[in-house]
Amino acid sequence: MFSAVYACALFAGAALAHGDVTNETYTNPVLWLDLADIDVFRVNETYYYSASSMAYSPGAPVLQSGDLVNWEFIGHSVPYLDFGDPSAYSLEDGEQAYVRGIWASSMRYRESTGLFYWVGCVDFNQTYIYTAPDAAGPWNLASTIDTCYYDCGLMFDEDDSIYVAYGNTNISIAKLNEDLQEESITRIWNATFYLEGARLYNINGTYYVLLTEPADWEWTLKSTGGIYGPYELEILANRTASPIDESGFPHQGGIVDTPDGDWYYLSFIDAYPEGRVPALAPIYFDAERWPRLPSNDSFAVPNEYPVAPMRVEPVTGTDRFEGPSLDPKWEWNHNPDTSAYSFAECGGLILNTATVTDDLYHARNTLTQRIIGPEGTATIExxxxxxxxxxxxxxxxxxxxxAYIGVQDGTVFLQRDLALGENWNTISTGTREATAAAKDASCIWFRLHAN
Structure with missing residues (x-):
């Protein structure tokens, strides 16, 4: 039988870090990691990035940057996936929550309260709002709303009113009260084609809602008559050239300004099988106050840094698991059993059996980190x-x-061809091959390379 991954010490590394730096220019993607459904905003001189995490726990990773190019993980907005379906989100009773959980959410800072806010709809059911005094946490649940704000974008207006734009095809704006409960909903746009991924802005009195037509185009709704419109629609990114061969087009994401008033669009690119990776390009506002890309190649060519480059802790390197908590780069596959892991006094992570199963997709307390592209290497002791x-x-x-390489009863082996089906249930637990003896070993090293 398969006991959930059991180990004491772990080392991880990878081959490539963020966007390359050459004479204060950068190239895309700025971070070659699967960090989709981007929301981005600035507080003073610091930029924040919130992304999707699906069924990984903790959820809604938060990254920080001083220049919009070099990013580091600092925390998660959702400490535990507590969404009314505990068996599925904890891999219990044969249930699972793959492709559920955290996606297309929004994060902002509110100066009047000194708090960061995260808002997201889960399972097409309810909307959850978490708050924290610091972007790194601690985050706590502040409100639950029965309406699903699908693919939402949060905004605190100039008068400090709270608004959330959301929807697919038919786009609405909800106004919240100070208790973070729904006060009103106003439909602002009925589209004739599919739109989602709302991001809401008030820029010098003009209201904008950025929307994506997956996965090729980015559109802008604009209103000079107030937050509820009337709105006009114009294209922002029209199958814009990608910096990655054989990938999708830059789309979705959000816009953000620098302290000097320059504007940038942080989108993502579908780069199979790596995931959806972030790409940054400058934008400007034309005479009609529409946001525009300078050219169709804006994401594909080197660009000047938005501000002076600032170094951060790289996503690559060594983790000796010295505790008392995991580095925010790590996420569990679904909610962990916290009683089944601990930190060793001399360094290292002890993973005790949390599940007995022959199915890796149902092995609780499987610890994960996003694979780095275009080529990455992970090594574990x-x-x-x-x-x-x-x-x-x-x-x-x-x-x-x-696929995985493993050790069981003194034998090292390769298990390949594990697979989930269309409904995200396991259709194959894999085939074991390429075995080797390791009977007398007390420590063993494994390495994987992805390209």
């Missing part, structure tokens, strides 16, 4: 001296089609 008969420790390339 296991102390296997305390493993029991039947236990498995391993390192996986983990997605809907997966």
């Amino acid at each position: 296991f102390d296997i001296s305390s493993m029991q008969a039947g236990d498995i420790a391993g390192l996986s390339l983990f997605r809907d089609n997966a």
Whole structure:
């Protein structure tokens, strides 16, 4: 049987970091990681980036930057996936929540309260609002709203009123009260084609809602007559050239200004099989106050840094798990069993059996980190001296089609062709091959390379 991944010490590394730096220019993608459904905003001279995480826990990763190009993980807005379906979100009773959970959410800072706010609809059911005094946390649930604000964009207006734009095809704006409850809903746009991914802005008295027509175009709604319109529609990104060969087009995401008043559009690119990776380009506002890209190649060519480059902690490197908590780059596959892991006094992470299963997709307390592209390497050291008969420790390339290298009962092996089906239930637990003996080993190293 498959016991959930069991290990003492772990080392991880990868081959490529952020956007390359050459004489104060950058190239896209600025971060070659699957960080989709971008929301981006600035507080003073610091930029923040919120992204989707689906069923990984904690959810809604938060990144920080001083220049919009070099980003570092600082926390998560949703500490635990507590959405009314505990079995699915905790991989219990044969249930799972793959492709559910956190996606297309929004994050902002409110100066009047000194709090950061995160808002997102989960499972097409309810909308959750979390707040924190610092973007790194601690985050706490502040409100639950029965309306689903699908693909939402949060904004605090000049008078400090709270608005959320949301919807698909038919776009609405909800106004919230000070208790973070729904006060009113106003329909602002009925489209004749599919739109989603709302981002709401008030820029010098003109209201904008950015919307994507997946996965090729980005559109802008604009109103000079107030937040409820009337709105006009204009294209922002029309199958704009990508910096990545054989990828999708830059789309969705959000816009943000620098302290000097320059504007940038942080989109994402579908780069299969890596994921949806962020790409940054300058924009300007024309005489009619529409946001525009300078050219169709704006994402594909080197651009000057928005501000002076600022170094951050790289997403690559070594993690010796010295505690008392995990680095924010890490997320569990679904909610973890917190009683089944701990930090060793001398450094290292101890993973005790949390699930007995032959299915990696249902092995609770599987610890994950996003694979870095276009090529990445991860190396892990296991102390296997305390493993029991039947236990498995391993390192996986983990997605809907997966593989892993593992050790069980003194034998090292490759397990390949694991797969999830169209309904995200397991259709294959894989085939074991390429075995080797490791009977007398107390420690073992595994390495994976992805390209």
